[in-house]
Amino acid sequence: MIKRFFVVLMRSIRPPADRLRTVAVALAVFAIMNLSWAQGEAEQELERRVKAAFLYRFTEFVTWPEEHLPDPGQPFVIAVIGPDNIADELRQVVAGRAIHGRPVEVRRLSDEGGLATEHIVFISDSARRRLPQIIRAAPREALIVTESDGALAHGSIINFVLVDGRVRFEIALDSVERRGLRLSSRLLAVAQAVRTGPP
Amino acid sequence: MFEQIQKSVRAKLLVLMLSTTLVALIVALFVLAIYDVRNYSEKWVGDLSTQAEILGRSSAAAIAFDDPQTAxxxxxxxxxxxxxxxAALYAPTGSLFATYTRAGDAADVFPESPLADGITINGxxxxxxxxxxxSDVLQGTVYIRAQYELLDRLLDYLGILAMVMVLSMLAALLIWAWxxxxxxxxxxxxxxxxxxxxESRDFSLRVNKTTDDEIGYLVDAFNNMLAEIGRGADALLATDRMKDQFLATLAHxxxxxxxxxxxxxxxxxxxxDQPxxxxxxxxxMARQLKQLVRLVDDLLDVSRITTGKLVLKKEQIELGRVIDNAIEIARPLIESRAHRLTVDIPERAIYLNGDETRLAQVFSNLLNNAAKYTEPNGAITIAVEAAGEDVLVSVTDNGMGMPSEILPEIFEMFTQAHISHDRTQAGLGxxxxxxxxxxxxxxGTIQAYSAGIGRGSRFTVRLPMLLLPASTAPEPMSGGQTACRAQTVSGGGQQTGFCLEPGGPSPR
Structure with a gap:
């Protein structure tokens, strides 16, 4: 869409005597736009990385019922529903680390089809349309993390939001209780917003 | 200054009180200061550690979720x-995460990266x-910089010390005044x-007693001692006066x-040619010489008695003979003053263990006194009477007598009952x-009685009798227990002796 805009812009520039200059200006503008695009790409990359790190760190502030935690030796499973890159990022974060004394396994799923005994289910914005179904299909004690506007209303527990370009998150306490989880008050302290019930 | 303190109990008490208070205060405050400074140090360090711990834990999530605002x-x-x-928070990576500077202070310079755990005191x-x-994962580092007011506290203590010292010195002064x-x-x-x-040798001075404690007792003792010394001095003076008087009398x-x-x-x-x-x-000349000899004899006797050199030649003697001897000695004076002497002695012989001459001296002295202190033509009686194991010899006259208050003194040496009396009759006392x-x-004992001036006097000598077994006792002069011997010396120098039967007419 941006490229097309530039083509229209170039065509509309007259007279031909200034063509060379026009081309030069167009090239410059294009270069700048292209740079800005690349910059957006880098920002998204950073955002993915931060979200992956946060996903791992949430486990320090969330308590699962002991009976729901896997037997020692069995992996603690994080499901990522969405693109590969965030799952890859998360795998890098958890490499060599343990959660609540268990090895960590990251599973990427394309939809709710493969959900079974996950402890954290991250639903990417790309799966926004199937959000309610996926949340319903998730195991009862799973920590649901999303990154879509209004996801809390569908039963998500933690929802990432962007505030001034920074990754923050909001929390739905009612969903936390429903799923039998306990969140540290320190996590609530850094949350952007805390929802205690349906609006 | 030091000498003044040495010489005054008041100054010593003051120094004692002030120095005691001072030492106690300084020691107490010194100990308190050490305790408090240690306590302060430990408490403050512990307090800061706890503060850091709380701050760190409550900010761990903020660091973890990159929330500097919450931090x-x-x-x-x-x-x-x-x-x-x-104060500051550092991320686990070592970068400065959030900072705090006390309100009103200029922005602080924080270390670029955290140092090792620990406490550094710098001034x-x-x-x-x-x-x-x-859970074994480094969440970040807390940095705190705080005041460490050890010096201020010490200065505070010095201030307190000064204030307390002034107050307690005032209290000590009040107590000292009391x-x-x-x-x-x-x-x-x-x-x-x-x-x-x-300074004045005035022993009549007394200390006013104001307390009932040991000092009160001391005051009493001091006053008593003064009284004692005063009495002693008075007695010495009196004796001295008496001796002076005696010397004058003696010379006279x-x-x-x-x-x-x-x-x-x-x-x-x-x-x-006038024989x-x-x-x-x-x-x-003979009479005056005799008087002189008697005086000197008396003096010698007194001197012997006072120096303890008088020795009695004690033997078994008969009282009647002793009294006869005494009457013989006193007769000239009695006769010269025309007194009537009545002698009342039991017929039964009474024996004594004693020195005949000395006992005669005693009775003749009493008779002489009676004669001397009775107006001419007076009546003098010498009577003997047994009283249990003792015998009483009394000499009674109807002469000038004595006031009762001087009775206890008349046996003192150099004392005369009638100082102002006509010197012609005076002796040495x-x-x-x-x-x-x-x-x-x-x-034995000797006692004087008098009903008062002008009412005569009586001297009674009590001596222990010598109780002889009946066989060895000499026969009485005449039979009968009640028989007596009486003798009257009349003023005319005529001597008449007669024996009175019981119930017989009295010579008077």
Whole structure:
């Protein structure tokens, strides 16, 4: 869409005597736009990385019922529903680390089809349309993390939001209780917003 | 200054109180200061560590989720602790995450990266680094810089010390003033009076007693001692006066016979062919000489008694004979003053263990006194009476008598009952004193009675009787227990003796 805009812009520039200059200006503008695009790409990359790190760190502030935690030796499973890159990022974060004394396994799923005994289910914005179904299909004690506007209303527990370009998150306490989880008050302290019930 | 303190109990008390208070205060505050400074140090370090721990834990999530604002809010809570000058949170990577500077202070310079855990005291500031570790994972590091007011506290203590010292010195002064009133004031009173007594030799001075404690007792004792010394001094003075008087009397008495002797000697020289004049002169000289000898004998006896050199030649003697001897000695004076002497002695012989001459001296002294202190033509009685194991010999006259208050004194040496009496009859005042000593040496007593001036007097000598077995006792002069022997010496120098039967007519 941006490229097309530039083509229209170039065509509309007259007279031909200034063509060379026009081309030069167009090239410059294009270069700048292209740079800005690349910059957006880098920002998204950073955002993915931060979200992956946060996903791992949430486990320090969330308590699962002991009976729901896997037997020692069995992996603690994080499901990522969405693109590969965030799952890859998360795998890098958890490499060599343990959660609540268990090895960590990251599973990427394309939809709710493969959900079974996950402890954290991250639903990417790309799966926004199937959000309610996926949340319903998730195991009862799973920590649901999303990154879509209004996801809390569908039963998500933690929802990432962007505030001034920074990754923050909001929390739905009612969903936390429903799923039998306990969140540290320190996590609530850094949350952007805390929802205690349906609006 | 030091000498003044040495010489004054008041100053010593003051120094004692002030120095005691001072030492106690300094020691107490020194110990308190050490304790408090240690306590302060430990408490403050512990307090800061706890603070850092709480801060770290509550900010761990903020660091983990990259929320500097929450971290900042957490740090800002430190504003309730104005002692904390600055604080900071470092991310696990070592980069500065959030900072806090006490309100009003200039922005602080924070270390670029956290140092190792621990506490550094730098002058009046304390710096603390503390790593936040949760489940073995480093969450970040807390940095706190706070005031460390050890010096200020010490200065505070010095201030308190100065204030407390001023107050307690005032209290000590008040107590000292009170003590001075109750202890040193009475002491000073005693000292003052003692000094006055030493300077003026006035033993009638007394210390005013104001307390009932040991010092009060001391005051009493001091006053009593003063009284004692005063009495002693008075007695010495009185004795001294008496001796002076005695000396005057002695000189007078010794001088008295010399004029008649000198006159008689002149007469003797002028007598020539007048034998009656010569005889009269010789008689006068003999009488005056006898008087002189008697005086000197008395003096010698007194001197012997006082030096303990008088020795009695004790043997078994008969009282009647002793009294006869005494009457013989006293007869000239009795006759010369025309007294009537009545002798009342039991017929039964009474034996004593004693020195005949000395006992005769005792009774003749009493008879002489009676004769001397009774107006001419008086009546004198000497009576003997058995009383249990003792015998009483009394000499009674109807003469001038004595006031009762001087009765206890008349046996003192150099005492005369009638100082102002006509000197022609005066003696040395040794007679009764001698009599008393002699009677005492015989294990007896002597007492004087008088109803008052002009009402006569009676002297009673009590001596232990010698109880002889019946066989060895000499036969009485005549039979009958009630028989008696009486003798009257009439003023005319006629001697009449007769024996009275019981119920018979009295010689009077």
């Amino acid at each position: 900042h809010e957490n740090l800002n809570l430190l504003r309730v602790r104005p002692m904390i000058l600055a 009046n500031q304390i710096v603390l680094f503390k790593k936040i570790v949760e 003590l001075q009133k109750t202890i040193t004031k009475p002491l000073k009173d005693i000292t003052d009076v003692a000094r006055q007594v030493m 008495e010794l001088r008295n016979p010399l004029a008649p002797i000198s006159n008689a000697l002149y007469l003797l020289n002028q007598a020539g 009656e004049v010569a005889a009269n002169a010789r008689r006068i 040794l007679g009764l004193a001698l009599a008393l000593r002699l009677v005492e040496m015989h294990g």
